[in-house]
Amino acid sequence: MTTHSRRGLLALVAAALLGAGCGDSSSGGTEIRIPLGAGGVGFLPLHVMRARALIEKHAAAAGLTDLTVRWINLGGPAVMNDALLSGSVYFIAAGPPAFITLWDRTRGSADVRGVAAMSSLPMYLNTTNPALATIDDLTETDKIAVTAVKVSIPSIVMQMYAAQRYGAAEAFRFDRYTVTMTHADAVVALLAGGNQVNAHFTSPPFHQREIKDPRVRTMLDTDDIMGGATTFTMLSTTARFRDTNPQAYAAVIAALEEANELIRNDPQTAAEILFAAEAAAGFSVEELVEVLRDPDIRFTTAPENLEKYAEFMHEIGSIENEPESWRELFFPEIHGGPGS
Numbered sequence: 001m002t003t004h005s006r007r008g009l010l011a012l013v014a015a016a017l018l019g020a021g022c023g024d025s026s027s028g029g030t031e032i033r034i035p036l037g038a039g040g041v042g043f044l045p046l047h048v049m050r051a052r053a054l055i056e057k058h059a060a061a062a063g064l065t066d067l068t069v070r071w072i073n074l075g076g077p078a079v080m081n082d083a084l085l086s087g088s089v090y091f092i093a094a095g096p097p098a099f100i101t102l103w104d105r106t107r108g109s110a111d112v113r114g115v116a117a118m119s120s121l122p123m124y125l126n127t128t129n130p131a132l133a134t135i136d137d138l139t140e141t142d143k144i145a146v147t148a149v150k151v152s153i154p155s156i157v158m159q160m161y162a163a164q165r166y167g168a169a170e171a172f173r174f175d176r177y178t179v180t181m182t183h184a185d186a187v188v189a190l191l192a193g194g195n196q197v198n199a200h201f202t203s204p205p206f207h208q209r210e211i212k213d214p215r216v217r218t219m220l221d222t223d224d225i226m227g228g229a230t231t232f233t234m235l236s237t238t239a240r241f242r243d244t245n246p247q248a249y250a251a252v253i254a255a256l257e258e259a260n261e262l263i264r265n266d267p268q269t270a271a272e273i274l275f276a277a278e279a280a281a282g283f284s285v286e287e288l289v290e291v292l293r294d295p296d297i298r299f300t301t302a303p304e305n306l307e308k309y310a311e312f313m314h315e316i317g318s319i320e321n322e323p324e325s326w327r328e329l330f331f332p333e334i335h336g337g338p339g340s
Contacts, residue, residue: 030067030248035074035083037093038147039278040183041204041291042119042233044270045259045299046071046093047277052262054255055248064247077148084238085110090245091237091252093118096309097156097318099236103329104319111239114330115249116256116301118233122221123154124207127199128190135161135219138177144199145186146178151318153232154178154201157222160312164225171316184281190216203232205283205291229298230305242331253301253333260299267292303330303339 032055037043049055050071059067072089074080077098083089085106094102099114106112125135129142135158138144146154155178162173179197181189186200191213199219202210210216222230235256242249263270271288291297306326314322323329326339 030064030245031070032067032091032245032248032252033070033072033089034091035072035080035089035093036277037080037233038075038182039281040206041274041288041297042121043093044263044274044292045118045256047273048259048262048270049255051273051276052259054258055251058254058258059248059251062247062251064251067248067251077151084112084236090241091115091235093233093235095153095233096231096306097151097153097313099234100306100310100313100319100329101151102236103323104321106238107321112236113239114303114306114334115235115237115242116253116330116334117231117303118235118256118260118301119231119297119299120229120304121204121232121297122223122230123157123201123203123232124211124221125154125199125201125219126190126207126210126216127219128193128213128215128217129198132199132217132219135174136165138174140176142177142199143197144174144178144201145181145189145197146201147180147183149178149180150175153222156309156313157225158201159316161220161225163312163316168315204294204297205288208287208291209283223296226305226308228305229296231303234303239331250333256301260301263292263299301334302337303334305340307340 034046036046055069056067074083077094080092080094081102084092102112125144131137132142146152149155155175158174159171163171166173181197183202183206186197186202187206187209189197190200190210200210211218267289271285271292274288275283275285303326306329310319310323310329313319327335
């Protein structure tokens with residue numbers, strides 16, 4: 001999406017929300033506005049929070065009875081970043097690379113920091129090309145679908161692999177093979193067998209759909225490169241919102257914890273909630289239950305492997321500031337828990 005089109009979309013969002021109140025509204029009530037994100041399993045906690053009105057529940061328990069929550073169908077890190085910084089929304093959900101970039105660029109100004117992680121799960125590089133034994137076998141005729149060239153989780157992870165194997169100067173070695181596509185469109189393109197893409201760096205449940213096709217093989221996954229489980233989605237906000245709305249902020253964290261607990265303990269109900277929210281994605285409830293029972297998919301507020309992302313992004317010049325630890329990236333409420 002171009003800068004011009006992002007600004008146009010942001011203007012539409014702002015217009016739609018004009019007069020709706022703000023986090024520290026003086027009109028007699030408090031409203032929280034949160035985009036639902038790009039969709040898929042990694043954003044499931046948001047759908048559970050919405051379906052069960054969990055933020056409202058925890059706000060009321062804390063005595064904040066005039067709070068309302070507006071969930072907005074808005075996805076894509078660039079657009080959501082613009083919406084957060086303009087005050088059109090108060091929380092956004094994104095992957096670590098997009099968040100770390102925003103944290104770096106807003107230090108000393110909006111001071112965007114993490115609220116908590118939402119999910120940890122692997123992403124998988126799948127291909128239908130029998131000539132590709134490993135990612136090192138890519139040629140100019142191969143195309144890998146990713147959600148965003150250069151800055152998405154798959155792009156950063158492939159840069160890490162290239163730097164480890166070929167040296168820092170070759171960190172961007174695989175970028176030329178990548179094209180931007182949504183996961184849903186990439187699944188269709190990959191399985192159709194045309195020339196548009198023959199590889200897809202994807203996430204659940206799209207991965208599970210692809211590997212049912214006997215032509216599809218997995219060349220690597222993010223856990224291989226990151227050395228373990230890695231945060232996939234996380235919530236962030238500005239220091240101003242947290243400072244001026246402490247009860248609402250605490251209610252969001254409590255709601256996220258409860259949503260994650262429901263997903264872990266009742267994957268059937270969680271799958272039904274996701275199906276109701278994203279039926280157009282074409283996955284059945286049974287498929288989603290199977291995905292949610294995968295032990296490699298975890299719903300936790302503990303950040304995992306963010307320090308590794310930040311260190312690498314600083315090394316290649318993507319960010320100016322390197323955090324001393326994961327705690328520097330997050331507000332203090334989760335500092336007492338585990339993280340990396």
